[in-house]
Amino acid sequence: MTLSDTQKEGGHIGEPANMRHVHKPLNHDSAEKHVSGTATYIDDIPEPDGTLHVVPGWARNAVRGRMSSIDLGAVRTAPGVVAVLTAKDIPGINDCAPAMGDDPVLAKDEILFYGQVVFAVVGTTRDAARRAARLAKIEVEPSTPIISAEDAVAADTTVLPDYQFRRGSPETGMTAADTVLSGVLQVGGQEHFYLEGQVAMAIPEEDGGMLVHSSTQHPTEIQHTVAKVLGIPDALVVAEVRRMGGGFGGKESQANQWACLAALAAASTGRTCKIRLDRDDDMIMTGKRHDFRVEWQIGHDGTGRIRAVDINFLARCGYSADLSLGVNDRTMFHADSSYFYPDAVIRSRRLKTDTCSNTAFRGFGGPQGMLSAERMIDAIAITLGKDPLEIRKLNFYDADRNLTPYGMPVEEHEVMKDLFGQLEESSSYWERREEVKAFNAQNAVLKKGLALTPVKFGISFTLKHLNQAGALVHLYTDGSVQLNHGGTEMGQGLYQKVAQVVADEFGITIDKVRITATNTSKVPNTGPTAASSGTDLNAMAAKIAAATIKQRLINFLSDLHSCTPEAIAFQDNKVFVGELQFSLAEVAKLAHQARIHMSDAGFYATPSITWDRDSASGRPFFYFAYGASCAEVTIDTMTGEMTVDRVDLLHDVGHSLNPAIDIGQIEGGFVQGMGWLTTEELVWDDAGRLRTHAPSTYKIPAAADIPEDFRVALYASKGNPQETVYRSKAVGEPPVMLANSVFGAITDAVASLNPGVVPNLDAPATPEAIMKAVRAIRQAAPTQGMAGA
Structure with a gap:
C-alpha cells in the first residue's frame, strides 16, 4: 500500500503554503508507546497506597425475575472484604442511564436481565473481592424472559415509541410497480471486544470531591452521572481519560455504571477504589450492537429501477432505552444506502427484551440499515437475472433524483x-x-x-446539541504549546490529528505541542467522541483557539513594529516580521511582558x-x-x-x-x-x-x-x-x-x-x-x- 505524491506532500488549493504537518502521514502520537507496552491505560496508573478493588456481584443462577431474598452475610465476612454495597447505599439517584432514567446502577427489587449487577464487593485485592462475590445467595421468583424480537412483538413490549419516515405514497408505488419482492433479513448484533475492558478508578478528594479516571468516550457524562449517584454537584467531580484501549461506542454510555461503582466505593470507604471487569462479566453485563429483524418489501420496474420501498425494522434493544433512540433513527436514515426511493415508508420498532441493554457500536445503526438496502438490491438483480452492479448503478442518487426519504x-x-x-x-x-x-x-x-x-x-x-466542542490551548513563554480538548483518544488518532492542526496554526514543529488528557475541569460540557465527528469538532475548536492566540500576537507585533498584519508569518518555530526574524519563544516572552493573553478556550458548533x-x-x-x-x-x-x-x-x-x-x-x-x-x-x-x-x-x-x-x-x-x-x-x-x-x-x-x-x-x-x-x-x-x- 503506497501513498500518492499528493498524499505525501499535502497542500491543496486555497490552503496555507507553510503547512508542515496537516495532510502528512505522521505517526500516531502514542505509536511507539503502543508497540513497546509503555502507553499508560487506567490499569497502569500507579495505585495510591491503600487502593481498594471493586467487583460487581450478580445472581449467577437466576435470570429474569423478582428477588425474594438476598443473603450477603458470607460475602461480608469473606477474607479481604472491606465493604459490600447495595442499592440502599446510594446517597443520590440510583440511575446511570444516558437519558431515560431507566438504568439502575444496582438492582433493587427485580432482576431485569441475566447478569444485572445486584451488589458490589469492595476488597483489599481484586482476587479477594471476586471470590467473595460468588458467595452471595440470591433467590429469585423467575418469570419467562422475552429474548428475541419475535418474542417482544408478540408481547408488545417496547423501550421507546414507534417511529417512521414516509415519502409519497408507497402503497400506490407498490401497486404501480411491475414486480414486488419481499423478504425477511435477520441481522445479528456484535460484541465490542475492546482490548481494554470496562475500567475505572476513583480517588476521593477534599470537600467531598471525586477524581474519576474512566475508560470512557464521554467524560462529561461520567462527571454528570457520578455526581447524580453520589448526590453532589457536577463541579465536585472531575473525569479524566488519557486513552482507551478501544471503545467502538461501547464506552459512550456504558462506562457510566462502572465509574459510578468505583466512585460510590471511594465515597463510602474514603479510599481510592478501582474496578476492572473480568472479560466474561464484561461481555455478559454490557450491551452490544443492536440486532434486527428486517421485514422488507420493494417494488420495481422491468429494468430494476426502484419504484417504492416498505421497510420495517424490529430492533432488539434490551431491557432499557440506553442510546436506542439515536441508534434506531440512524438505521432509518441509512435504510436508503446510496439509492433513491421515489415512494417510501421506513418504520422502526424499538423492542424491549429481558437482555442486556444494547448500545452504540461503530456505525451507530447505520450498518444495519445499509445492509438491508443491499439485500433488496441483490434480490432485484437475482430475480431479474442481472448483475447486482447494474442494479446498484441504475438506482444511485443523481441530479434529478437526489432527495433522501427524510428530505x-x-x-x-x-x-x-x-x-x-x-x-x-x-x-x-x-x-x-x-x-x-x-x-x-x-x-x-x-x-x-x-x-x-x-x-x-x-x-x-x-441530536443537534451534541454537535459542539471546546478546546483549551496555552502558549508558553518558551514557545511550547499545551493542548486540551473534549475529544477522547481510543486508538483512532484523534489526538495526533488535532495536534497537527495546532502545530501548523502556530507554525511550530509537532514536538512543541504537548497533548494532555481529556479532563472535565479543563474543557466542560463536552459531547461524546462518537458519530465520527471527533476530528471535525475538536480540531476545529482547537484551530479556533490557536488562531485567536496567534491573532493577538500578530496585532501586538504589528503595533510594535509599525507594520501590516500581512507582513507577519509563523513558520518553523519562527515568526517573520517583514525582514526581521524571531523565535516564537522570543515573541511569546515579549507578549507576556506586554500583558498579552496567551491562552484561549476555543469553541465550535457545527453549522447548517x-x-x-x-x-x-x-x-x-x-x-x-x-x-x-x-x-x-x-x-x-x-x-x-x-x-x-x-x-x-x-x-x-x-x-x-x-x-x-x-x-x-x-x-x-x-x-x-x-x-x-x-x-x-x-x-x-x-x-x-x-x-x-x-x-x-x-x-x-x-x-x-x-x-x-x-x-x-x-x-x-x-x-x-x-x-x-x-x-x-x-x-x-x-x-x-x-x-x-x-x-x-x-x-x-x-x-x-x-x-x-x-x-x-x-x-x-x-x-x-x-x-x-x-x-x-x-x-x-x-x-x-x-x-x-
Whole structure:
C-alpha cells in the first residue's frame, strides 16, 4: 500500500503554503508507546497506597425475575472484604442511564436481565473481592424472559415509541410497480471486544470531591452521572481519560455504571477504589450492537429501477432505552444506502427484551440499515437475472433524483458516482465477473462470489446539541504549546490529528505541542467522541483557539513594529516580521511582558444542521462521506467455510489530515465490519443467558482472516464542500459499511447454485448460516424466487 505524491506532500488549493504537518502521514502520537507496552491505560496508573478493588456481584443462577431474598452475610465476612454495597447505599439517584432514567446502577427489587449487577464487593485485592462475590445467595421468583424480537412483538413490549419516515405514497408505488419482492433479513448484533475492558478508578478528594479516571468516550457524562449517584454537584467531580484501549461506542454510555461503582466505593470507604471487569462479566453485563429483524418489501420496474420501498425494522434493544433512540433513527436514515426511493415508508420498532441493554457500536445503526438496502438490491438483480452492479448503478442518487426519504438533498451524488466508477475500473470488476462465472462452472463444491457495494454515511450527531466542542490551548513563554480538548483518544488518532492542526496554526514543529488528557475541569460540557465527528469538532475548536492566540500576537507585533498584519508569518518555530526574524519563544516572552493573553478556550458548533424529529424533516447531517468496496470470496458448499480472497477499497476522506491514520481506520473499520457479518455470532439461550461470552465461544477476525490480497486507497477528493477543518472528512465509522461487499459476495456465491432464487442468508454469514442457505437454495424451485405481482 503506497501513498500518492499528493498524499505525501499535502497542500491543496486555497490552503496555507507553510503547512508542515496537516495532510502528512505522521505517526500516531502514542505509536511507539503502543508497540513497546509503555502507553499508560487506567490499569497502569500507579495505585495510591491503600487502593481498594471493586467487583460487581450478580445472581449467577437466576435470570429474569423478582428477588425474594438476598443473603450477603458470607460475602461480608469473606477474607479481604472491606465493604459490600447495595442499592440502599446510594446517597443520590440510583440511575446511570444516558437519558431515560431507566438504568439502575444496582438492582433493587427485580432482576431485569441475566447478569444485572445486584451488589458490589469492595476488597483489599481484586482476587479477594471476586471470590467473595460468588458467595452471595440470591433467590429469585423467575418469570419467562422475552429474548428475541419475535418474542417482544408478540408481547408488545417496547423501550421507546414507534417511529417512521414516509415519502409519497408507497402503497400506490407498490401497486404501480411491475414486480414486488419481499423478504425477511435477520441481522445479528456484535460484541465490542475492546482490548481494554470496562475500567475505572476513583480517588476521593477534599470537600467531598471525586477524581474519576474512566475508560470512557464521554467524560462529561461520567462527571454528570457520578455526581447524580453520589448526590453532589457536577463541579465536585472531575473525569479524566488519557486513552482507551478501544471503545467502538461501547464506552459512550456504558462506562457510566462502572465509574459510578468505583466512585460510590471511594465515597463510602474514603479510599481510592478501582474496578476492572473480568472479560466474561464484561461481555455478559454490557450491551452490544443492536440486532434486527428486517421485514422488507420493494417494488420495481422491468429494468430494476426502484419504484417504492416498505421497510420495517424490529430492533432488539434490551431491557432499557440506553442510546436506542439515536441508534434506531440512524438505521432509518441509512435504510436508503446510496439509492433513491421515489415512494417510501421506513418504520422502526424499538423492542424491549429481558437482555442486556444494547448500545452504540461503530456505525451507530447505520450498518444495519445499509445492509438491508443491499439485500433488496441483490434480490432485484437475482430475480431479474442481472448483475447486482447494474442494479446498484441504475438506482444511485443523481441530479434529478437526489432527495433522501427524510428530505435531505444528496449534494455530492457526482462524487459518489465518480468514486464508484473508479473502483469498478481499478478492481477489474467485469473481467473478474467472467472469471468467477468460469470458476463456478468448473467447480461443483467450491463457489466464488463477487460484489461491489457503495457507502454513503451521514456525518453529525442527529441530536443537534451534541454537535459542539471546546478546546483549551496555552502558549508558553518558551514557545511550547499545551493542548486540551473534549475529544477522547481510543486508538483512532484523534489526538495526533488535532495536534497537527495546532502545530501548523502556530507554525511550530509537532514536538512543541504537548497533548494532555481529556479532563472535565479543563474543557466542560463536552459531547461524546462518537458519530465520527471527533476530528471535525475538536480540531476545529482547537484551530479556533490557536488562531485567536496567534491573532493577538500578530496585532501586538504589528503595533510594535509599525507594520501590516500581512507582513507577519509563523513558520518553523519562527515568526517573520517583514525582514526581521524571531523565535516564537522570543515573541511569546515579549507578549507576556506586554500583558498579552496567551491562552484561549476555543469553541465550535457545527453549522447548517437542523433536524425536527417530530415532523421528520430538516438536515440531520452536515455532509456525507462516501466509499466503495469490491470483495471476492470462496465458499465451500460442503462445509459452509468461507474465505475472503481479495478486497479493493476506495474511500472518500476529503483532504486527509493524516493519510496514514485514515488508511488505518479504513482497514480496521472494514475488518471489524467483516467480523460482524461473517463470524461474530451472539447466542442467548431460552433462559436469557449469553452463551458466547468469551474468546472461546465468540469469534472475532484474527490475522488469518484478513484478506491476503487487500488493496486500500484514498479517493482523490477535491475537498469537503462544507467548511470542515482543512476540508477533511470523517473516517471513523463509514469504513465499517465497506464490509457489506463481503456479505454481498457470499450471497452471490450461494445464488450461483440456483439462478433466479434469492438466498435466504442471514447475518452473520457463519459457516452454519451458509450451509443453511445452501441447503435451502438447492431445494428451491428456480421459478419461486421472492417475486409476486
